[in-house]
Amino acid sequence: MSGKEMKRAAGVFIFTLILCGSAFAAVPEYEIDAVFDSAGHKITAREAVTFTNNTAEPLNEIFFHIYPHRAYTRKEVAFLYRYAGYFKINPYPGGFDKGGMQIQSISAEGKTAEYKIEGEDATILNVGLPAPLGPGSSVKIEIGFTVDIPHCFGRFGWHEDVATLNRWYPILSVRDKDGWHNYPFYLYHQPFFSDASLYKVKLTLPADETAAHTGQLIQEEDNGNGTKSLFIETGLPVRDFSLGISRSFKVYAREENGVTIKSFYLPGDEASARDACDFARDTMDFYGKLFGSYPYKEFSVVPSYLGYGGHESSNLVFIDTRAYKLPGFLIRYFDFLVSHETGHQWFYNVVGSDEYKETFLDEGLNSYWMLKYVEEKYGKDAQVMVLPNPVKWLIPNFSFRDSRIARYNFLVKNGYDRPILGKLSSFQEPSSIFALTYGKGSAVISMLSALMGDEVFVKAIQAYTGDFKFKNAGVDDFIKICEGQSGRDLGWFFDQWLKTDKQCDYAVSLVSGKSVLLERKGRIQMPVEVKAGLSGGREETLTWDGEDPVQILDFSEDVESARLDPGGSMLDIDRTNNVWPRRLYLKPVPVYFFAYEIPVFLKPDGYNLVAGPDLSNALGFKASLQKPEDDILYIKSGYDFNSESVKSTLGYQFKHIGGSHLAAGFEFFNWESNHKEEDLTGGKIYLRRELWPAPYGLGEINDHVTVYMIRDRKFEGLSTLSGTEDSEHLYYRRKDETIFGIEGTLARRGPYPDHVCGWSFTPTQEFGVHALGGTESFWRSALELDSYRFVSAGSKLAGRLKLGWGEAHDKRLFQLGGDEGLRGYDRKTVNGSRMLLTSIEYRATVLDDLGLYCFDNLLHLDEIQLVPFFDIGKAWFASFNDSDFKKDLGLGFRFYVDIAGFVERLGIRLDVARAIDDPDEDQTRLWLGANHAF
Numbered sequence: 001m002s003g004k005e006m007k008r009a010a011g012v013f014i015f016t017l018i019l020c021g022s023a024f025a026a027v028p029e030y031e032i033d034a035v036f037d038s039a040g041h042k043i044t045a046r047e048a049v050t051f052t053n054n055t056a057e058p059l060n061e062i063f064f065h066i067y068p069h070r071a072y073t074r075k076e077v078a079f080l081y082r083y084a085g086y087f088k089i090n091p092y093p094g095g096f097d098k099g100g101m102q103i104q105s106i107s108a109e110g111k112t113a114e115y116k117i118e119g120e121d122a123t124i125l126n127v128g129l130p131a132p133l134g135p136g137s138s139v140k141i142e143i144g145f146t147v148d149i150p151h152c153f154g155r156f157g158w159h160e161d162v163a164t165l166n167r168w169y170p171i172l173s174v175r176d177k178d179g180w181h182n183y184p185f186y187l188y189h190q191p192f193f194s195d196a197s198l199y200k201v202k203l204t205l206p207a208d209e210t211a212a213h214t215g216q217l218i219q220e221e222d223n224g225n226g227t228k229s230l231f232i233e234t235g236l237p238v239r240d241f242s243l244g245i246s247r248s249f250k251v252y253a254r255e256e257n258g259v260t261i262k263s264f265y266l267p268g269d270e271a272s273a274r275d276a277c278d279f280a281r282d283t284m285d286f287y288g289k290l291f292g293s294y295p296y297k298e299f300s301v302v303p304s305y306l307g308y309g310g311h312e313s314s315n316l317v318f319i320d321t322r323a324y325k326l327p328g329f330l331i332r333y334f335d336f337l338v339s340h341e342t343g344h345q346w347f348y349n350v351v352g353s354d355e356y357k358e359t360f361l362d363e364g365l366n367s368y369w370m371l372k373y374v375e376e377k378y379g380k381d382a383q384v385m386v387l388p389n390p391v392k393w394l395i396p397n398f399s400f401r402d403s404r405i406a407r408y409n410f411l412v413k414n415g416y417d418r419p420i421l422g423k424l425s426s427f428q429e430p431s432s433i434f435a436l437t438y439g440k441g442s443a444v445i446s447m448l449s450a451l452m453g454d455e456v457f458v459k460a461i462q463a464y465t466g467d468f469k470f471k472n473a474g475v476d477d478f479i480k481i482c483e484g485q486s487g488r489d490l491g492w493f494f495d496q497w498l499k500t501d502k503q504c505d506y507a508v509s510l511v512s513g514k515s516v517l518l519e520r521k522g523r524i525q526m527p528v529e530v531k532a533g534l535s536g537g538r539e540e541t542l543t544w545d546g547e548d549p550v551q552i553l554d555f556s557e558d559v560e561s562a563r564l565d566p567g568g569s570m571l572d573i574d575r576t577n578n579v580w581p582r583r584l585y586l587k588p589v590p591v592y593f594f595a596y597e598i599p600v601f602l603k604p605d606g607y608n609l610v611a612g613p614d615l616s617n618a619l620g621f622k623a624s625l626q627k628p629e630d631d632i633l634y635i636k637s638g639y640d641f642n643s644e645s646v647k648s649t650l651g652y653q654f655k656h657i658g659g660s661h662l663a664a665g666f667e668f669f670n671w672e673s674n675h676k677e678e679d680l681t682g683g684k685i686y687l688r689r690e691l692w693p694a695p696y697g698l699g700e701i702n703d704h705v706t707v708y709m710i711r712d713r714k715f716e717g718l719s720t721l722s723g724t725e726d727s728e729h730l731y732y733r734r735k736d737e738t739i740f741g742i743e744g745t746l747a748r749r750g751p752y753p754d755h756v757c758g759w760s761f762t763p764t765q766e767f768g769v770h771a772l773g774g775t776e777s778f779w780r781s782a783l784e785l786d787s788y789r790f791v792s793a794g795s796k797l798a799g800r801l802k803l804g805w806g807e808a809h810d811k812r813l814f815q816l817g818g819d820e821g822l823r824g825y826d827r828k829t830v831n832g833s834r835m836l837l838t839s840i841e842y843r844a845t846v847l848d849d850l851g852l853y854c855f856d857n858l859l860h861l862d863e864i865q866l867v868p869f870f871d872i873g874k875a876w877f878a879s880f881n882d883s884d885f886k887k888d889l890g891l892g893f894r895f896y897v898d899i900a901g902f903v904e905r906l907g908i909r910l911d912v913a914r915a916i917d918d919p920d921e922d923q924t925r926l927w928l929g930a931n932h933a934f
Contacts, residue, residue: 026052026138027237027470028172028197036205036245041158043147047169050140051133055175058132062139063173063180064125068101068147068156070185071122078748078758080187083430084153085696085752088898088905089307091153092756094793099150099157103170107142123185125170143170153307155318160849162266162321164304165243166313167192174354174472183356186423188430190312191356196237196349196470203230203243210249212264212302214241214315236295237470238314239349244302256281257293262300265324269303272324275331276301276338280317283339286373287346290458291465294345301338309337309902312344326901327857329385332378336400340370351465352472359433360420360498361475364441365461367404368449371442374400394590396601405443405571406600407435412573413629414661416693417501420444421475429693443571444497447526450569451493452486460485496524497571504570506546507577508562516562516580518544518551528570533561541566575605576627588612592622592636599628614638618647630655645673661690669713680735682712691744697752698904699931701725705744711772712737728820729802730764730782731812731831738774741766753907753931754843754865754896755788756796762786780806780813780833786934794845800934802873804835809878816886819927820934822871824888824915826925832875832883839934841869843894860898867892869911888913894932907931 034045053059072080077096084091106113106127114128133139147168150157155166174181174193181193199215207228215234222228234241244264252273253262261280265273280301284294300316303324311318319338326334343366347353353361375382383397411417411432418427420436427433449457460482464473467481475498483490496502505522508530516532525546532540534557542553564570564578572578583606587596592612595601602608607627614622620638637648653665668683691703706725708715714732716725725743732739742765749758761783768778782804789797806813814835817825821837844866852861869890876883890913897906909929915921 041149064170082750097150100148104144159305162246212244242313269324279338283342310341317341359437360441367442368445408439413656508580531566736775802837823913835875837873863896865894
């Protein structure tokens with residue numbers, strides 16, 4: 001072949017590639033005719049999908065995701081209930097309801113097609129084609145189906161008169177160079193990956209229903225039979241077609257720069273809807289200036305009974321109904337919530353990504369830009385809470401910037417770190433997805449921006465959003481663009497931060513004369529700036545490449561102070577050692593309470609000395625010296641007017657020993673009474689191992705094992721947010737006692753704090769010994785098994801069985817009376833060396849969705865339960881027959897209060913009980929407590 005012929009052939013080949021590339025760019029097209037039955041909570045629909053083979057090989061089958069068809073195992077259902085405590089809701093108010101999808105018929109090009117339902121969770125629809133579909137060719141597939149909408153909270157379900165419908169129809173799986181992406185429907189987060197597609201939808205629904213939807217309403221017809229039909233088109237490609245439907249919806253709308261923003265709301269929430277509309281507009285302005293204007297004509301913010309903060313979709317976002325009732329001081333958080341989901345219109349809808357394997361790509365990027373948005377709007381290091389001046393002195397605050405990595409720091413310190421990239425199902429626990437892909441992910445983007453330079457980085461993101469508009473991008477594509485814009489090899493950066501569980505920990509170890517000794521304690525290697533304050537009053541900055549474990553930097557004059565990473569861009573897991581000399585922050589507080597021991601409220605780059613009045617148990621004073629996330633040393637002293645005594649305590653706790661979720665500590669006390677014979681000294685030493693990353697409520701006892709030694713005290717109240725130890729029904733003399741013990745909890749129940757299903761198991765073993773002044777010698781074993789069973793909507797049964805056995809048999813080792821045991825008897829009564837206790841409660845909701853708010857929506861009385869109960873038990877010494885069973889009947893009330901929306905849920909317990917068949921107990925007893933007794 002001559003040179004001219006070769007050139008001609010090459011030209012033809014290139015032209016053919018261009019033509020094929022144009023053909024391959026064809027996006028899927030959906031035509032859906034759906035009828036929504038609000039009374040029966042059902043959808044009957046037929047969809048026609050035009051699919052083009054954009055690959056280089058023929059296809060014999062086409063795959064769809066049919067998410068509503070998902071099959072659930074018993075283990076998955078149990079964990080759904082348990083994890084729902086994280087969001088403070090019962091996800092299935094009427095009992096577990098999975099909904100369902102039934103495929104009625106499938107045809108391809110008008111011919112009946114064979115199909116199979118596949119996948120480990122039965123969510124993959126395999127449609128066989130009558131003939132191979134060649135590259136560039138298209139096929140039209142028609143599917144008739146029905147959908148049963150489950151009664152549940154979430155992105156697909158209904159509650160009250162609101163239906164939330166996300167990915168409710170068969171949606172094409174993505175087919176690319178790697179094949180079909182037939183991912184399972186992982187229970188948490190967004191396990192989705194879809195091509196941008198065009199939609200034409202005819203939706204028929206009752207005439208009194210209002211629908212928020214993806215796309216634009218082209219026409220509305222009154223069908224004259226109590227129904228109406230909406231004709232909707234997308235115009236430009238979108239990732240999915242979602243609906244929010246309610247007869248109670250009202251809408252506030254405004255037009256900005258050619259985009260109609262609709263903010264839907266339920267009665268009473270108009271002010272919040274207006275705020276949501278403003279926040280969406282502000283986000284569109286911010287993102288639009290950076291990455292191009294919002295390309296669609298409409299956008300909607302839709303209230304939903306999600307059960308969590310928010311969920312993105314195409315042309316609309318769903319926001320949990322509780323967010324519309326947030327206290328006024330959390331208005332910035334409401335802004336963040338709406339704007340975060342709105343930002344996904346760029347990083348999810350316009351630019352698609354594999355959310356099952358590469359969640360970082362949209363969540364990390366979006367979280368980074370959301371922090372930029374918040375700080376541009378409210379100032380650098382903007383505080384989350386907008387506190388009124390009268391209480392600013394009382395309540396600690398924290399910044400969006402600090403909260404971004406707080407959960408990640410907790411994970412990494414306790415040994416739960418892992419690579420950012422990976423299947424959603426590979427994360428140990430769902431909340432770690434937020435810590436790693438959002439928190440750590442956005443911090444990685446922040447470091448990338450600092451490494452590339454902010455201007456170059458912005459250009460890279462603009463190229464990314466431009467090149468992949470209405471396409472799917474992968475992490476490799478993102479890396480390639482960043483390297484192209486910066487002209488640098490960045491593989492070393494992404495490999496460390498995305499594909500390994502290595503951590504960054506740099507330290508200034510010593511300053512001497514003109515030299516600064518630096519140490520790399522972690523395995524991450526990053527260039528970092530070191531700023532030194534010199535003796536002549538100048539500042540000088542040098543850069544350390546971080547390659548060697550130890551490095552000495554020499555400055556031009558004697559160094560008086562040094563600081564690593566002065567801009568604070570590095571994701572360094574220990575910032576206290578980044579400065580020399582070490583910093584000590586003195587923080588006097590008006591009232592010392594538990595929030596001052598939560599790391600996010602403390603300065604991360606130094607030691608914190610917090611001191612102030614302590615009113616927790618008596619009138620007194622408390623001070624603590626803390627290294628955030630690591631150690632706390634505390635001392636407190638107070639006067640108890642009731643017992644006329646002064647109690648002073650010295651304690652210490654060291655967390656995450658050996659990089660694991662293991663803590664050790666001690667606490668010693670001295671109790672000086674006006675009655676000298678009551679003077680007491682004692683304490684505790686303990687080692688506690690957590691068996692689960694975190695509890696899902698402030699009062700929930702996390703799965704754990706604790707080994708301890710106590711002297712003259714009851715074992716409870718560790719300095720931890722994992723809940724107190726279970727020491728109920730053990731008889732402590734608390735004088736001249738030295739006890740060694742081991743105690744634990746293993747629970748599979750939920751949701752917190754009002755368990756609907758599951759169980760918990762709590763064993764305890766203690767030994768009283770003649771040591772450290774102890775005069776008592778004994779052993780005792782106890783175990784408790786609690787069980788919870790769903791009965792009907794709003795009601796459940798709870799049962800408890802507790803056994804105890806000890807020696808010597810003539811000692812008081814157990815006591816059953818009180819608010820946590822035999823409620824018809826007083827505390828420290830019904831004593832013995834062995835015991836048996838059982839209780840049963842019927843917990844029935846009598847008033848729900850009360851909507852009673854106070855203190856600017858800080859507190860919301862949401863639910864009232866009526867709880868009839870029966871307790872029966874006995875304690876005995878030598879012989880089981882030495883004592884009779886004690887019984888009581890009672891009636892309880894549970895008042896459930898939401899605190900600051902979905903921050904925490906608290907049950908206030910009021911029980912009235914009376915002993916039965918016991919002439920010595922004729923008193924009705926009243927008990928007040930928090931949450932359930934078991």
